[in-house]
Amino acid sequence: MQRYLLHRLIVLGLSLAVASVAIFMVVELVPGDPASYMLGTGAQPETVAALRQQMGLDQPVALRYAHWIGAALTGDLGQSFTYKTPVAALILDRLQVSLPLALMALMLSVAIALPIGMFAAARNGRAGDTLVMGAAQIGISLPNFWFAMLLVLLFAVRLRWLPAGGFPGWGNPLAALKSLILPAVALALPQAAILARVLRSALVETLGQDYIRTARAKGLSRGQALRLHALRNALIPVVTILGMQFSFLLAGAIIIENVFYLPGLGRLIFQAITQRDLIVVQGAVLVLVAAVILVTFLVDLAYAAIDPRLRLK
Amino acid sequence: MRLSLALGLLLTGLAVLAAGLSFLWTPGDVTQLAIADKLLPPSGEHWLGTDQLGRDMLSMIMVGARTSIAVALVAVGIGMGLGVPLGLIAAAFQRSWLDEIIMRGNDLIFAFPSLVIAILITAAFGPSAVNAIIAIGIFNIPVFARITRGSALPIWTLDYIRAARVAGKGAARISLQHILPNIANILIVQGTIQFSLGILAEAGLSYVGLGAQPPTPSWGRMLAEAQTMISLAPHVAIVPGLAIVLTVLGLNLLGDGLRDALDPRLRGSR
Numbered sequence: 016m017q018r019y020l021l022h023r024l025i026v027l028g029l030s031l032a033v034a035s036v037a038i039f040m041v042v043e044l045v046p047g048d049p050a051s052y053m054l055g056t057g058a059q060p061e062t063v064a065a066l067r068q069q070m071g072l073d074q075p076v077a078l079r080y081a082h083w084i085g086a087a088l089t090g091d092l093g094q095s096f097t098y099k100t101p102v103a104a105l106i107l108d109r110l111q112v113s114l115p116l117a118l119m120a121l122m123l124s125v126a127i128a129l130p131i132g133m134f135a136a137a138r139n140g141r142a143g144d145t146l147v148m149g150a151a152q153i154g155i156s157l158p159n160f161w162f163a164m165l166l167v168l169l170f171a172v173r174l175r176w177l178p179a180g181g182f183p184g185w186g187n188p189l190a191a192l193k194s195l196i197l198p199a200v201a202l203a204l205p206q207a208a209i210l211a212r213v214l215r216s217a218l219v220e221t222l223g224q225d226y227i228r229t230a231r232a233k234g235l236s237r238g239q240a241l242r243l244h245a246l247r248n249a250l251i252p253v254v255t256i257l258g259m260q261f262s263f264l265l266a267g268a269i270i271i272e273n274v275f276y277l278p279g280l281g282r283l284i285f286q287a288i289t290q291r292d293l294i295v296v297q298g299a300v301l302v303l304v305a306a307v308i309l310v311t312f313l314v315d316l317a318y319a320a321i322d323p324r325l326r327l328k
Numbered sequence: 329m330r331l332s333l334a335l336g337l338l339l340t341g342l343a344v345l346a347a348g349l350s351f352l353w354t355p356g357d358v359t360q361l362a363i364a365d366k367l368l369p370p371s372g373e374h375w376l377g378t379d380q381l382g383r384d385m386l387s388m389i390m391v392g393a394r395t396s397i398a399v400a401l402v403a404v405g406i407g408m409g410l411g412v413p414l415g416l417i418a419a420a421f422q423r424s425w426l427d428e429i430i431m432r433g434n435d436l437i438f439a440f441p442s443l444v445i446a447i448l449i450t451a452a453f454g455p456s457a458v459n460a461i462i463a464i465g466i467f468n469i470p471v472f473a474r475i476t477r478g479s480a481l482p483i484w485t486l487d488y489i490r491a492a493r494v495a496g497k498g499a500a501r502i503s504l505q506h507i508l509p510n511i512a513n514i515l516i517v518q519g520t521i522q523f524s525l526g527i528l529a530e531a532g533l534s535y536v537g538l539g540a541q542p543p544t545p546s547w548g549r550m551l552a553e554a555q556t557m558i559s560l561a562p563h564v565a566i567v568p569g570l571a572i573v574l575t576v577l578g579l580n581l582l583g584d585g586l587r588d589a590l591d592p593r594l595r596g597s598r
Contacts, residue, residue: 284444304444
């Protein structure tokens with residue numbers, strides 16, 4: 016177990032290091048000089064040069080990377096050009112929308128997928144299975160932003176139950192939660208469809224194992240065998256997908272945040288790119304990618320907790 | 329033939345047919361604006377109604393199908409063209425430093441939220457259909473590399489591969505002559521799935537303005553433009569969305585159907 020943990024930790028550190036270099040380099044490639052962009056088209060070349068020097072843009076790339084990553088490790092991601100506030104504070108502020116949204120969507124996705132996947136697996140090959148998996152097939156094919164528009168049309172425009180967009184802030188927790196319901200549902204449903212399919216096929220495979228036959232032979236019903244023995248053993252692919260979905264929900268919410276005008280992390284990145292606020296882009300993408308890599312690491316540890324056989328390897 | 333395969337072929341065929349036909353004929357002219365006819369509901373003259381600029385929606389959907397299919401198809405081509413050779417190399421030199429580098433590189437691309445990188449790429453090089461293709465294509469590479477390596481590894485342990493080795497064939501020849509034909513089924517199925525994901529990704533990028541640019545019609549941008557008009561004329565938002573869902577559904581069903589048809593081991597297991 017210790018060797019497993021050590022190996023995973025080394026991979027974690029390496030991934031983070033390479034990812035940070037990659038993020039730095041991609042942003043370097045974005046054409047357009049931030050200094051001349053900030054000053055507008057009519058700026059004097061000397062003014063631009065002075066600002067470049069002030070922003071440190073005239074230094075070599077390697078030195079700028081070292082400065083950037085060194086400061087980032089102490090929690091300093093620099094100052095936004097457009098917002099004139101520290102990037103770290105900006106990201107923390109936006110995470111107050113993105114994190115609850117991702118968690119809500121993830122919980123919804125599990126809450127929908129678990130019973131559906133178990134139902135379909137228990138009725139493997141029968142009409143109920145075909146029906147539910149057919150519905151899941153349609154769920155997977157839904158573009159979440161289109162589904163979001165339909166939700167707005169029904170629940171905001173026609174029924175007027177929920178707001179069509181915007182975020183009132185956590186000062187009013189009830190209104191804040193209400194404004195996250197439709198985005199969370201829009202994000203969760205296609206994910207739930209994927210999760211339900213994965214769970215079903217993992218359960219169907221597990222149900223064919225000898226120990227399930229033994230459990231049935233000693234008198235357990237199909238449902239009992241499924242809940243008591245198959246479910247835990249079918250969890251590995253489900254945990255993998257869940258880990259991938261969390262990062263997808265955190266980052267992939269960009270489009271949904273656009274549909275609902277939510278001030279989340281994705282929208283921050285999107286707006287920062289159009290405003291050429293590269294320091295915000297770097298910081299926000301770094302936080303996102305680091306979160307994804309960390310979640311992947313935790314998922315690997317979760318495997319070991321779920322499947323003791325992996326600890327020995 | 330199984331139902332899913334038949335339905336998948338039908339829906340995919342329809343989308344391809346619509347795109348192909350649009351080169352020769354469309355019911356209306358998508359470059360011709362007719363403001364007087366804007367937002368008309370579906371009727372005998374305009375089967376799917378008209379949009380906010382009075383253009384025939386059916387024609388827009390047909391021409392938009394070209395963009396979606398072209399972007400997704402080329403992106404799958406990039407993913408397969410680079411991912412499959414990488415996967416074959418990783419499998420052939422299993423546990424070597426080459427394998428380690430290829431697979432860790434894949435992990436790294438996987439760690440990046442794909443949409444964020446797609447947005448970065450399109451932002452760096454300007455929004456266009458070509459950059460959307462590159463952005464989606466890059467994320468297909470690790471998918472194909474992983475599945476190629478994963479399915480090639482068990483084949484390398486088989487007796488006839490050992491025989492080929494003893495006969496003096498090199499890793500490259502074995503990979504191309506024996507491994508690749510054996511995993512072609514799996515790759516075709518994965519290709520269909522990536523194709524459908526590509527259509528969804530293209531629609532998403534176009535929706536936020538980073539895909540095909542006007543005047544080229546694209547399903548994602550039609551949805552973006554329809555968003556503010558959804559309460560006035562729901563059909564302008566519903567029609568392009570349905571086109572996406574039906575095409576993606578068709579490809580997914582086709583992938584499922586092909587897997588069942590090509591893999592005899594799965595037959596009767598469901």
